[in-house]
Amino acid sequence: MAIRTLLRFGNETLVTASKPVVSFNTKMLEDLVNDLTDTMHQFNGVGIAAPQIGVPLRVIVFGFETNPRYPHAKPVPYTVLINPEIECLNNEAYEDWEGCLSLTGIRGLVTRYKNIRYRGYDLSGNLIEREVSGFHAKLLQHEVDHLNGVLFPSRIKNLKYFGFEDEMIEWRKTIGEKLD
Numbered sequence: 001m002a003i004r005t006l007l008r009f010g011n012e013t014l015v016t017a018s019k020p021v022v023s024f025n026t027k028m029l030e031d032l033v034n035d036l037t038d039t040m041h042q043f044n045g046v047g048i049a050a051p052q053i054g055v056p057l058r059v060i061v062f063g064f065e066t067n068p069r070y071p072h073a074k075p076v077p078y079t080v081l082i083n084p085e086i087e088c089l090n091n092e093a094y095e096d097w098e099g100c101l102s103l104t105g106i107r108g109l110v111t112r113y114k115n116i117r118y119r120g121y122d123l124s125g126n127l128i129e130r131e132v133s134g135f136h137a138k139l140l141q142h143e144v145d146h147l148n149g150v151l152f153p154s155r156i157k158n159l160k161y162f163g164f165e166d167e168m169i170e171w172r173k174t175i176g177e178k179l180d
């Protein structure tokens with residue numbers, strides 16, 4: 001178990017699609033998940049994807065009870081999800097401020113699907129399938145984007161709503177109120 005270095009926006013691995021996992025129940029996979037979990041916790045993340053620590057495999061880890069970076073978000077159960085797939089359930093949109101451990105201190109307003117179904121596998125290869133909405137759904141879309149080499153800035157419709165969090169803190173609140 002170890003805290004790994006996070007790759008930052010601009011690194012080629014972050015904009016490259018990751019490969020599916022083919023073998024479950026391996027030491028390599030277990031070590032990877034432990035490192036992802038430790039690194040996510042160290043940097044107060046709500047989720048993390050393997051390419052963010054330089055491993056181009058389709059593995060994500062997410063979940064939190066409370067999180068200082070997203071104080072209003074409802075808890076999401078700690079989950080290891082391998083080879084995840086997402087299906088949107090309807091066209092209802094969810095607009096929220098998004099951040100990323102690979103772009104520390106930066107936030108952008110992103111529109112995601114509000115209601116999704118996702119499925120994938122745990123470390124032993126058991127199927128996990130859930131229907132979720134809101135922050136949980138947004139989180140999954142963000143992490144699966146990482147596995148496809150997509151970072152949240154490319155999802156921002158209006159770059160006016162993209163920047164350093166501490167510069168935007170006051171006027172961002174007024175937008176947040178409109179969103180609630």
Ligand code: NI
Nearest residue numbers: 099100101102
């Ligand atoms: Ni991210």
